[in-house]
Amino acid sequence: MNMREKILTIASSLFDTRGIQASGVDTIIMEAGVAKATLYKHFPSKNQLIMAYLREKSDKFYAWLNAQLASNKAESIELLVQLCELMEQWITRPEFHGLPFHIAAVEFPDPGHPINQYSAVLSAxxxxxxxxIARHAGAKDPEALGQQLTILFEGAALVERLAPHTGAAARAKLAAITLVHNAT
Known part of the structure; x- marks a missing residue:
């Protein structure tokens, strides 16, 4: 693991467990065992570190999801049903701390702030x-279905973060599957 990856890994862990704003640069450099100059060499600002964290979290999610979808080679409606099941699986993992871009948007509520804007980009x-995925599976209106699935997934992720193990993810999955059946 190179120095940039080490700093990002430590920062990610702190952001996930303590919050983004609560994890100051001094805490990150102390936990990573690096000098402040080293952190700023790799991430010229805390905002850039936060954006790298958000990008990495999104990339890991898509890599996992794409691998799962590719391994089962589902087609059409089965692909969409599998997608719904995978979304439930992702947000009910023990290490799930919420959608990072939601957390970042809450911690940086000003719509003009670069972190808030980047969070909106990641949601989009x-x-x-x-x-x-809906288009590939042959949905009648893939844009509408994609938006509906996004709302269900993001909403279930938020509820699961606030009230874990209450069945929100399972209910969202069932609602999503109903939408899928009506959209194909």
Missing amino acids: ELQSYLCK
Whole structure:
């Protein structure tokens, strides 16, 4: 693991467990065992570190999801049903701390702040991804289905974060599957 990856790994752990704003640069450099200059060499600002964290979290999610979808080679409606099941699986993992871009948007509520804006980009990216899957699966209106699935997934993720193990993810999955059956 190179120095950039080490700093990002430590920062990610702190952001996930303590919060983004609560994890100051001094805490990150202390936990990573690096000098402040080293952190700023790799991440010129805390905002850039936060954006790298958000990007990495999104990339890991899509890599996992794409691998799962590719391994089962589901087609059409089965692909969408599998997608719904995988979304439930992702947000009920013990290490799930919520959607990082939701947390970042809450911690940086000003719509003009770069972190808030980047969080909105990542949410739109999720919707675009789900629209693409819906299109590939042959949904009648893939844009509408993609948006509906995004709303269900993001909502279930939020409820699961606030009230874990209450069945929100399972109920969202069932609602999503109903939408899928009506959309194909």
